[in-house]
Amino acid sequence: MGFINIKIWREKRDLSPSRQFRRALKIKLDQAISEKYPECNFWYRSRVFKYSMIALLVVFFLGSSGIGAYAYSSPEVTEGGVLYPVKKVLENIEARTKRSPEAKARFNLKQIQRREAEKQVLEKKPRKEVQLRQLEDRISKNEEELEKINRELTTSTVKEQVQKRLQKKEEKLKEKIEKQQEKRLEIKQKNKS
Amino acid sequence: MNRKKEFTRFYEDNIDKIYRFVFFRVGRDRALVEDLVSEIFIKALNNFDGYDEKISRSAWLYTIAKNHIANYWRDRKEEVSLPESSPDDGENGVGLDDLWFREAADKFKEAGEKAFVYELLSQLNYEDRELVTLHYLYGYSYSEIAEMVSKNEVAVKVAAHRAIKKLKNIWDL
Numbered sequence: 180m181g182f183i184n185i186k187i188w189r190e191k192r193d194l195s196p197s198r199q200f201r202r203a204l205k206i207k208l209d210q211a212i213s214e215k216y217p218e219c220n221f222w223y224r225s226r227v228f229k230y231s232m233i234a235l236l237v238v239f240f241l242g243s244s245g246i247g248a249y250a251y252s253s254p255e256v257t258e259g260g261v262l263y264p265v266k267k268v269l270e271n272i273e274a275r276t277k278r279s280p281e282a283k284a285r286f287n288l289k290q291i292q293r294r295e296a297e298k299q300v301l302e303k304k305p306r307k308e309v310q311l312r313q314l315e316d317r318i319s320k321n322e323e324e325l326e327k328i329n330r331e332l333t334t335s336t337v338k339e340q341v342q343k344r345l346q347k348k349e350e351k352l353k354e355k356i357e358k359q360q361e362k363r364l365e366i367k368q369k370n371k372s
Numbered sequence: 373m374n375r376k377k378e379f380t381r382f383y384e385d386n387i388d389k390i391y392r393f394v395f396f397r398v399g400r401d402r403a404l405v406e407d408l409v410s411e412i413f414i415k416a417l418n419n420f421d422g423y424d425e426k427i428s429r430s431a432w433l434y435t436i437a438k439n440h441i442a443n444y445w446r447d448r449k450e451e452v453s454l455p456e457s458s459p460d461d462g463e464n465g466v467g468l469d470d471l472w473f474r475e476a477a478d479k480f481k482e483a484g485e486k487a488f489v490y491e492l493l494s495q496l497n498y499e500d501r502e503l504v505t506l507h508y509l510y511g512y513s514y515s516e517i518a519e520m521v522s523k524n525e526v527a528v529k530v531a532a533h534r535a536i537k538k539l540k541n542i543w544d545l
Contacts, residue, residue: 194391204387212376
């Protein structure tokens, strides 16, 4: 049986397609598949992809050229300016990176300071009342958020403090109960003896 | 999984088996085999929407390949005389299947090498030869063969084992 099996196995091996043919046919079929199922390429062809690529390129250009850094850090870039949208986008990105309430509070404080600096710049310039009003609105929004976070923080710290006190009381009570039990045992032993 | 990935997997699973099947049916002509195999897979792709792996794993492509080769032989009618199918022939005709086998065996003999396996296989009856070639030469699993020949997997396993035993007996004689 073994001899026949080996012969057939060898035959089977010799009947197999070559690597080149497999590869060539795979390429040919891939092309045919792309034509038959164009939805496979939907993402690459879609408008969303094109626009998101353009947006990415713009962000990359702004980031690498230093314009973005200037727009972000300078108080001279104020409401109504060409670079102000860039500043807002970068601030929004920064806001999303803040997770803890402490970090959010620090960020809101920083925002208020930045808006105040912009306000000072705008005040120096003539006919900027609308922008000033918008800035004040933003400052008040930031302040509200800051208050909210502060409230959350204080309530959470009060809760923690109460829990700690309760734990300490529990521990003391347990110690007292144990001591009383020990005393009772001692009294019982004395009575027996 | 999307259809593209599904077809790629389907291709990887079947390319070897179908290539061997066609190679065995048309005999040593690799260029011809490659053309036919390409055409079979293109045909499969064009009809892939109707393919369901749960219904038939390999039988679907095997049927396409069988029909494609039948068409190839029909086109060559003038060069080769086709045998008439007997009443007990299967759907595609056992007579036709025998013709394919004889053609392939003759070509191997003409080449003067590796005709040994074909000579041995020609000693078996049609059903046994089909089982041996499907499992041992093309590489189909017993469950796939059971699907193709509409039989129980265990029955196919037993029949294949008996067929290979017969081959051994023929060799011993």
